[in-house]
Amino acid sequence: MKKITLFGIEVDQAAALAPMAGVADTSYRQICHDMGAVMTVSEMISAKGLCYQSKGTDALCQLTEQERPAGLQLFGSEPEYIAKAVNLIQAYQPDWIDLNMGCPVTKVVNSGAGSALMKTPDLAAACVKAAVKESSVPVTVKMRIGWDAEHINAVSFAQQMEAAGASALTVHGRTKQQLYSGHADWDKIRQIREVVKIPVIGNGDVKTAQDCQRMYQETGVDLIAIGRGSCGNPWIFKEIRALLEGIIFTPPTPEERMEMMLKHIRMIIAHSDKPSTLAIREARKHASWYMTGLKNAAAFRSQCYHLNSYEEAEQMAETFLKLQ
Ligand SMILES: Cc1cc2nc3c(=O)[nH]c(=O)nc-3n(C[C@H](O)[C@H](O)[C@H](O)COP(=O)(O)O)c2cc1C
Structure with a gap:
């Protein structure tokens, strides 16, 4: 490079x-x-x-x-x-x-x-x-x-x-x-x-x-x-x-996207000085962005904006992946 x-x-x-x-x-x-x-x-x-x-x-x-x-x-x-x-x-x-x-x-x-x-x-x-x-x-x-x-x-x-x-x-x-x-x-x-x-x-x-x-x-x-x-x-x-x-790029799979989303949420919570119930609010928009372009993304976007805990995000990712 x-x-x-x-x-x-x-x-x-x-x-x-x-x-x-x-x-x-x-x-x-x-x-x-x-x-x-x-x-x-x-x-x-x-x-x-x-x-x-x-x-x-x-x-x-x-x-x-x-x-x-x-x-x-x-x-x-x-x-x-x-x-x-x-x-x-x-x-x-x-x-x-x-x-x-x-x-x-x-x-x-x-x-x-x-x-x-x-x-x-x-x-x-x-x-x-x-x-x-x-x-x-x-x-x-x-x-x-x-x-x-x-x-x-x-x-x-x-x-x-x-x-x-x-x-x-x-x-x-x-x-x-x-x-x-x-x-x-x-x-x-x-x-x-x-x-x-x-x-x-x-x-x-x-x-x-x-x-x-x-x-x-x-x-x-x-x-x-x-x-x-x-x-x-x-x-x-x-x-x-x-x-x-000039190298071939392999786009992330839906699983990789959801893994990254969850990692990102964990990092936001870990770096925040707020309780996790408040810190997760910072993560909501990111969660919805990670779904862009995937099947049923629109239906899950509103769920992202109501996330109240990391566990909810995990469950959402699991359900979302079943629909890919
Ligand atoms: C949500 C958001 C926040 C931004 N905050 C800043 C900022 O704090 N400082 C800055 O110089 N530019 C800021 N920008 C402008 C971006 O750095 C960039 O110049 C702009 O989005 C155009 O680049 P893009 O088309 O790659 O997004 C912000 C843009 C967005 C969308």
């Missing part, structure tokens, strides 16, 4: 896991890493929340060896808080620190953070500079291609982040206004790749191994990050490796 060095870290040039708040927690990241994701990134962490020791922030910053190389992602729009947060977050020993400039969630955007920073490139650059000054590890940026169709500033924004000291850019090829609809504009990603010297990680709409191969060919990116395409399908990372190496 071809190797690539990104901001001092050598990885196979296959696919990384994109950050997903509420989805890609430590259990998820460990599973994807195990399946061949070459890098993982934490859920976004509020810079201010970290400074004020908000509830739950410490848990979001915890990294295990099984998910490295791994970055911790901060969001915020005030350089002073970014600087303080970068200082604090280094205690968790991230391999790099990523700054979120792509989140479209109203609460985040209204505070001037996430994708709102694409409207204020000078402030975004100040955040990068503040982070770089305080950080002993590389600082990277995750961005979109602009605010809306009338304000697509991906290329100049990317150049400005590079000049401010970013060590790499992950580009989700959509505007803020698109949220997750429409198509990711891979050509914009290609244009960014052409003008910056730092590594560019392409992101958006890679749902199959073939999509991944095509994105490499069409954009020339250094690496590809996958978000939703891995939900219920962490095997996508294995499949990508197989395709790029």
Whole structure:
């Protein structure tokens, strides 16, 4: 497998896991890493929340060896808080620190953070500079291609982040206004790749191994990050490796899918500081995703959303498998 060095870290040039708040927690990241994701990134962490020791922030910053190389992602729009947060977050020993400039969630955007920073490139650059000054590890940026169709500033924004000291850019090829609809504009990603010297990680709409191969060919990116395409399908990372190496990939059997689902639920419960009856709620969506594409999946989805214990999940998996 071809190797690539990104901001001092050598990885196979296959696919990384994109950050997903509420989805890609430590259990998820460990599973994807195990399946061949070459890098993982934490859920976004509020810079201010970290400074004020908000509830739950410490848990979001915890990294295990099984998910490295791994970055911790901060969001915020005030350089002073970014600087303080970068200082604090280094205690968790991230391999790099990523700054979120792509989140479209109203609460985040209204505070001037996430994708709102694409409207204020000078402030975004100040955040990068503040982070770089305080950080002993590389600082990277995750961005979109602009605010809306009338304000697509991906290329100049990317150049400005590079000049401010970013060590790499992950580009989700959509505007803020698109949220997750429409198509990711891979050509914009290609244009960014052409003008910056730092590594560019392409992101958006890679749902199959073939999509991944095509994105490499069409954009020339250094690496590809996958978000939703891995939900219920962490095997996508294995499949990508197989395709790029010319090896035959055998898709998981329904039994393997259910085994992975149960393992994932066990991990979520084990990592949670909540009682298992509450922790299982975090696992419900994952359980339903593991059924995608299998027979009778639709009928079982609603059952997934009512799971109250691990034992119920085991029983459900057993019944489900009998119908395959
Ligand atoms: C549920 C969910 C949560 C997300 N959370 C984050 C986040 O915390 N930080 C971030 O930079 N991007 C986040 N994203 C965006 C993804 O990292 C990615 O850019 C986007 O989903 C497009 O890639 P995909 O088509 O492979 O999913 C999130 C996406 C989803 C669907």
